[in-house]
Amino acid sequence: MMLSRLSIYYRILAMALFIIALLSFATGLIVWSSFDDIVSKQLEKRGVEIATHVALAGGNYVLMEDRYNLYELAAQTVASSEDVRYILIIDSNKRLLAHTFHGGLPKGLLADMPDFTQQNIAVFNSDEGLIHDIVVPIENGAVGYVRVGMTEEYTRNSIHQHIRDVLLTILVICALAVFLSSRISTLITNPLRKLAEVAESITRGNLEVRANIHDTGEVGRLACAFNEMAASLIKASADKEVLLGELRAKEQLRDTLITKLMTAQEDERKRISRELHDETSQALTSLMLTMRVLAEDAPNQEQKDALLLGRDVAAGILREVRDLAIELRPPALDDLGLVAAIERYSEKFAMRHGLDIDLNTAGRQTFVDDQIAVALYRIVQESLNNVVQHSGATTVSIDITFQPDQIMVTIADNGKGISDWDLIRAQKEHRLGLYGMRERVELLQGRLDIRQSSHGGTELFIAIPQFHPRKGESS
Template sequence: MKMSRLSIYYRILAMALLIIALLSLATGLIVWNSLEDIVSKQLQKRGVEMATHVALAGGNYVLMDDPYNLNELAEQTAASSEDVRYILIIDNNKRLLAHTFHGGIPKGLLEDMPEVTQQRISVFNSNEGPIHDIVVPIENGAVGYVRVGMTEEYTRKSINQHIKDVVLTIFVICALAVFLSSKISVRITNPIRKLAEVAESITRGNLKIRADIRDTGEVGKLAAAFNEMAASLIKASDDKEVLLGELRAKEQLRDTLITKLMTAQEDERKRISRELHDETSQALTSLMLTMRVLAEDAPNEEQREALLLARDVAANILREVRDLAIELRPPALDDLGLVAAIERYSEKFASRHGLDIDLCTSGQQTSVDDQIAVALYRIVQESLNNVVQHSGATTVAIDITFQPDQIMVTIADNGRGISDADLIRAKKEHRLGLYGMCERVELLQGRLDIRQSPEGGTELFIAIPQFHPRKGESS
């Protein structure tokens, strides 16, 4: 497990354990090396002392060739210390006079019988472990010399026992250190843990919680700063709620104003359309009838031709006025419904601009709320105008899908398409057609997406939830 995944408590505890383990290992190695060195020197020192004692005490026995007393001296000296493995007394003719071996002298031990005139210490390995071989001359070698073999077996047992005691002591110290480290870690990490819990609570939205930490150090200062930050967050949250409330009220007022504006606009279009259809059309019709009567009673052919020409001009004006009245508020939208109104408009628009417009519908057609119908009709109008003015398309596909909960309209062309740069430029140039569509859709809680069509042009996707006015509510 990585240290970064551990809590601060376990990190401190792990660091303390690591330091204790390293210190314990270093202490153990130092103690072991020190004991090894000390024991080796002490062992050799005792060996020299024993060999010197035997050399001094046994000199006369060697001269008198008294093996009995020499053996007694060697046995007594060897019995005085467990570290003595053997004692050999040799005369100046390299003849063995006494020894402490009871089962025979090991092979090879007497092969090394040098002339010795001064003290010599050497170490060799045996099947029983290292042996410190100490040679001390008797009377500077004129009489002979004494060899004492010191074994490390018993000393090592003592060292091992001391090491065990040291290890046990270190273990107890480590256990105590771990306990103290745990306590210290808890004291250090408890305030930080409380701060973390407070931070989590604030993250979950509980801004009233505070860090109750009585500490005069850095953690206490951090807790105080944390509490001040929480108070600032509450104030900022309250200010934000006030601003959001005001923004919602303004947004609602804006939506209401835009809705009323669009309703007023549609009402004004309907009034102008009705006046054009009823009053202006009737006046032009009366004018045409009057011109025809006058043409029949004209005194000459020239006046008759002039009156008939004026009647034809009035007839053209009448057709344009009727087309304008229909475009301002198509009667089909009120009489036949959304699909029929879009179909008639598309046919006339395609004929006027040389476009190939394909209209498809799917789903169970239901009665559409007047606001939704007007919005979708105006969006189709604006989209077709944009196709002619900006896209250079030759074909347009309009797909209307009725679902129980929404109406979806897709308008796709094969023109040059529209990019983000085009949208930004349109906004800078105050070309508000597209943004007017977005406003209409947003007011009806709908969605409008602009994307690339399968033919490479522009595709508008509009989805508006269906709703019906409650009983008694004006549409």
């Protein structure tokens, strides 16, 4: 009956404190009782996400049995998550390809190896507490599967601490809130609610909205800052659009100039090739005939031998001029097509440098645009020259695949390979062959990948769309 002797103010205060305490205690009991179920569900959900991520990222590595990259993937995943205890990556033949146990695999962990074709979750006790073992198959188990062990210890400790902090904070805040008047709350919350609405409108992209709050205090200054921020965003957006437009125009101009430069280069090659074939070759042929006639009318054997020797030298020069004319612009590229031109060039290149070059084609051969054919032919030329100059390879394979929407070319050798440092050094030494290849491919909206070949050397993969508009051209 002590409450009846208190004033109304303290009665309301006591009632408020009692309700706050009761609500806090009830909230704590509800949260605590549902803790186990929440932890398990969230932990298993996170485990499935992690295992699925590892399965998607490591599928190709499992197929190639790339243990190093599989270990790196598993180790990085474990390092980024405190509640992941271990990760096992197993192929379809139940062979363990990678794991994250530093002291060796615990005994019995792989004792039971069923054929999982869908994800499976099991819980078992360990000396570290409950472990949620989650299995996610890779390609429905055809490639293998990933096992992720999730421990509850870290999550439980963290949530325990957070629950204690939250409950304590709730009690303190609610106790303090009893002493606040409704009028002060209204004066504070109404301007903030308006600012929140303005912020949401700005987030949705409405940069014209403004906060109309007439206040000289902190809330008023915050409203002015919001309005200035919106104006700055409008100006920044306009400036960005201008810069993007200028960048697109410059990029389009650059691509057009490079395309015209390459076209002019090929036209010049054609012209020089034609002049070498038509004029220089004819002049050398006439010189050979003249020297032969002079040799037949020579007054003595010594002069005849000298003239015949000169004719042989001219014949050698003629062959070299014809070879140079063909390399500048092979007639087969215009007359017989891309594959025939590459085949003839690779045969001569193999004989000249003692290489074993294997050319293979796949798919239905279709008409190839002239610019695509020239680009692929020049890339093959540059690649073979790089093989001779830098790789030390003895065999080269060239695979050309025709698909309805693209042409794919793969050039692989068994040389010493190429590293990132080699690419940096080549750029410093202005040996820009690879960068020239990439520029040609990008102008045709294709892609060029440099990777290690199955023979241990370098592999270039080029894919160019056949019928899409090229970069820098209007569709």
